[in-house]
Amino acid sequence: xxxxxxxxxxxxxxxxxxxxxxxxxxxxxxxxxxxxxxxxxxxxxxxxxxxxxxxxxxxxxxxxxxxxxxxxxxxxxxxxxxxxxxxxxxxxxxxxxxxxxxxxxxxxxxxxxxxxxxxxxxxxxxxxxxxxxxxxxxxxxxxxxxxxxxxxxxxxxxxxxxxxxxxxxxxxxxxxxxxxxxxxxxxxxxxxxxxxxxxxxxxxxxxxxxxxxxxxxxxxxxxxxxxxxxxxxxxxxxxxxxxxxxxxxxxxxxxxxxxxxxxxxxxxxxxxxxxxxxxxxxxxxxxxxxxxxxxxxxxxxxxxxxxxxxxxxxxxxxxxxxxxxxxxxxxxxxxxxxxxxxxxxxxx
Amino acid sequence: xxxxxxxxxxxxxxxxxxxxxxxxxxxxxxxxxxxxxxxxxxxxxxxxxxxxxxxxxxxxxxxxxxxxxxxxxxxxxxxxxxxxxxxxxxxxxxxxxxxxxxxxxxxxxxxxxxxxxxxxxxxxxxxxxxxxxxxxxxxxxxxxxxxxxxxxxxxxxxxxxxxxxxxxxxxxxxxxxxxxxxxxxxxxxxxxxxxxxxxxxxxxxxxxxxxxxxxxxxxxxxxxxxxxxxxxxxxxxxxxxxxxxxxxxxxxxxxxxxxxxxxxxxxxxxxxxxxxxxxxxxxxxxxxxxxxxxxxxxxxxxxxxxxxxxxxxxxxxxxxxxxxxxxxxxxxxxxxxxxxx
Numbered sequence: 001x002x003x004x005x006x007x008x009x010x011x012x013x014x015x016x017x018x019x020x021x022x023x024x025x026x027x028x029x030x031x032x033x034x035x036x037x038x039x040x041x042x043x044x045x046x047x048x049x050x051x052x053x054x055x056x057x058x059x060x061x062x063x064x065x066x067x068x069x070x071x072x073x074x075x076x077x078x079x080x081x082x083x084x085x086x087x088x089x090x091x092x093x094x095x096x097x098x099x100x101x102x103x104x105x106x107x108x109x110x111x112x113x114x115x116x117x118x119x120x121x122x123x124x125x126x127x128x129x130x131x132x133x134x135x136x137x138x139x140x141x142x143x144x145x146x147x148x149x150x151x152x153x154x155x156x157x158x159x160x161x162x163x164x165x166x167x168x169x170x171x172x173x174x175x176x177x178x179x180x181x182x183x184x185x186x187x188x189x190x191x192x193x194x195x196x197x198x199x200x201x202x203x204x205x206x207x208x209x210x211x212x213x214x215x216x217x218x219x220x221x222x223x224x225x226x227x228x229x230x231x232x233x234x235x236x237x238x239x240x241x242x243x244x245x246x247x248x249x250x251x252x253x254x255x256x257x258x259x260x261x262x263x264x265x266x267x268x269x270x271x272x273x274x275x276x277x278x279x280x281x282x283x284x285x286x287x288x289x290x291x292x293x294x295x296x297x298x299x300x301x302x303x304x305x306x307x308x309x310x311x312x313x314x315x316x317x318x319x320x321x322x323x324x325x326x327x328x329x330x331x332x333x334x335x336x337x338x339x340x341x342x343x344x345x346x347x348x
Numbered sequence: 349x350x351x352x353x354x355x356x357x358x359x360x361x362x363x364x365x366x367x368x369x370x371x372x373x374x375x376x377x378x379x380x381x382x383x384x385x386x387x388x389x390x391x392x393x394x395x396x397x398x399x400x401x402x403x404x405x406x407x408x409x410x411x412x413x414x415x416x417x418x419x420x421x422x423x424x425x426x427x428x429x430x431x432x433x434x435x436x437x438x439x440x441x442x443x444x445x446x447x448x449x450x451x452x453x454x455x456x457x458x459x460x461x462x463x464x465x466x467x468x469x470x471x472x473x474x475x476x477x478x479x480x481x482x483x484x485x486x487x488x489x490x491x492x493x494x495x496x497x498x499x500x501x502x503x504x505x506x507x508x509x510x511x512x513x514x515x516x517x518x519x520x521x522x523x524x525x526x527x528x529x530x531x532x533x534x535x536x537x538x539x540x541x542x543x544x545x546x547x548x549x550x551x552x553x554x555x556x557x558x559x560x561x562x563x564x565x566x567x568x569x570x571x572x573x574x575x576x577x578x579x580x581x582x583x584x585x586x587x588x589x590x591x592x593x594x595x596x597x598x599x600x601x602x603x604x605x606x607x608x609x610x611x612x613x614x615x616x617x618x619x620x621x622x623x624x625x626x627x628x629x630x631x632x633x634x635x636x637x638x639x640x641x642x643x644x645x646x647x648x649x650x651x652x653x654x655x656x657x658x659x660x661x662x663x664x665x666x667x668x669x670x671x672x673x674x675x676x677x678x679x680x681x682x683x684x685x686x687x688x689x
Contacts, residue, residue, distance in 0.1 A: 079474070079611075079612070080474075080611045080612075082611075082614065082615075084611075085558065085612055085615040090558040090559070090560065090612065091560065091561055092561075093485075093560065093561055112468065112470050112471050113467070113468055113470075113471050113483055115463065115465065117463075118462065118463055120462055121462050121463060121485070123428075124428055124439075133441075133463055135441075135471070135561070138558075207433070208557065208576050208577055209432065209433050209436070209437075209438040209490075209576045210438070211438060211439065211440050211441070211560045211561075211574060212439065212441065212560070231560065233557045233558045234557065268428070268429055268430040268432070269429070269430055269431070269433040269434075271430055272430070272433050272434065273433070
């Protein structure tokens with residue numbers, strides 16, 4: 001039984017690991033393979049600061065809220081383990097800022113210590129009159145993806161460095177189930193007009209005195225189009241760009257200016273921070289995550305079985321483990337079906 | 349008196365902040381800082397510089413609260429400004445956890461720090477050995493940056509600083525009109541204060557940049573305080589111990605205790621060990637005294653004995669000391685004009 005995962009970002013690798021952990025004991029013949037043209041540190045996941053935080057509203061998509069919670073709880077459980085440092089996992093507290101009162105988010109009881117900001121705290125952020133404080137998690141993909149890769153390699157999972165052009169390319173080669181974790185380029189494997197880039201750009205600076213994340217919100221401009229400051233282990237990420245429909249992965253001087261000026265207004269001491277990098281990437285945005293199985297027929301006798309797991313926008317890290325488990329469950333159903341198909345019918 | 353000459357003895361956080369307050373309240377004064385040690389070799393440099401007050405048994409609570417509030421407000425404004433990183437002042441959030449629920453659930457400073465509230469059940473789960481906790485956001489003064497920033501501001505106003513070991517305050521009477529005694533633990537010898545005693549503290553300063561929150565055990569003995577570049581792990585409170593040499597057994601013990609609060613510290617790198625002697629006293633000695641010998645007088649303002657709470661109250665006590673200096677100068681000017689009559 002061969003399962004091929006297309007994509008080696010946070011979604012692809014975590015799906016591979018979840019599948020490996022759940023089934024390699026039950027099904028010794030299971031072979032898990034990963035196909036990708038980009039590996040860490042060249043994936044979109046690597047560009048993300050790594051803050052666990054869903055969007056402000058789940059738009060009634062309770063399924064995604066559950067997956068977010070499953071991810072948070074899974075990561076929280078790993079905090080005290082020796083692997084945490086290697087995973088790039090740690091706690092972080094911080095601020096979400098608004099110019100007007102907003103309803104509490106779907107994730108208020110998932111994170112730790114969620115509360116509204118006091119008037120004194122709001123004095124820190126002129127121009128913002130409302131906000132939240134909570135403790136959440138950071139998961140830095142520059143560490144997490146190599147950690148996942150190590151665990152997969154130790155488990156015998158094979159990695160292939162190639163750009164997959166079609167599902168057939170892989171299934172025709174004898175793979176039983178294909179898992180589409182191609183993120184932004186899932187549309188190249190199967191057109192999906194709902195999948196659009198949400199272009200982001202970030203500036204990386206040295207600002208080790210910043211210990212909190214600060215995410216501002218401008219309800220009119222939309223998510224992540226307002227400055228944010230997220231301190232990592234080695235550098236602090238300044239961002240605040242979300243451009244739907246923009247496919248450019250080149251750094252824009254205008255966006256640099258926007259990010260720099262708005263973040264320095266938010267935290268004046270940043271003016272003294274040394275810039276150590278800049279990066280642009282495309283969030284694979286979709287009205288909702290595509291997480292479903294599909295059987296694609298080829299002619300009369302063949303069909304390829306695909307599990308789609310893409311379209312996580314700017315919350316891939318936040319939701320990844322819940323989705324990986326859901327994908328693994330879908331695979332389980334498929335494996336069950338295949339077993340039933342092969343085994344003799346009992347007692348008719 | 350054209351330009352009253354004021355000597356401040358001591359260049360830790362108390363000496364430097366007091367000198368700065370004096371320049372602010374008495375612009376005509378000529379202020380000089382004299383100390384045998386400057387940053388990075390002062391007691392202040394060993395401390396984490398967390399704004400979490402120590403309670404002095406001999407000082408009224410409302411006074412301590414006023415000192416803390418003034419200090420917090422002063423530093424809050426700096427942390428919000430472009431100078432924050434140079435001054436080493438930054439906000440930090442975290443938890444104070446208790447193995448047993450304390451009798452006093454609300455410390456006197458709970459409404460001065462930011463967002464103070466009891467920890468939730470979910471937050472407490474991270475600390476299985478602790479039953480109760482408080483979450484809040486406070487400020488941290490990293491040293492050496494803060495002391496160096498104070499020195500820079502002092503130099504900008506024309507304050508001179510000299511490395512000099514003062515063995516007797518009276519030695520300064522011919523050069524200075526007022527002496528301010530911010531000698532910290534040095535006051536034990538300098539003015540023979542038997543009520544001043546060291547409480548030895550050993551700390552580790554480690555590289556663990558993923559630690560973004562502070563954790564403090566309510567017993568005050570074990571704490572994890574993330575600074576700009578290093579995390580301070582503590583500590584000890586050894587009364588009447590004068591030994592400044594790090595003790596390896598203590599180092600291991602501190603490390604183990606901190607790792608049980610924050611397991612990820614097992615991966616901390618580049619462990620540096622430091623020792624400081626908290627200049628402890630029942631109450632901070634913040635008062636005027638007039639030294640006299642052979643008909644000559646030297647007004648002295650004492651500002652020492654801040655023990656474990658120096659950073660938390662430094663600006664408040666510095667302002668009070670500067671006020672006392674003004675009183676001394678006014679008295680001198682009054683008596684000198686009387687002398688002219």
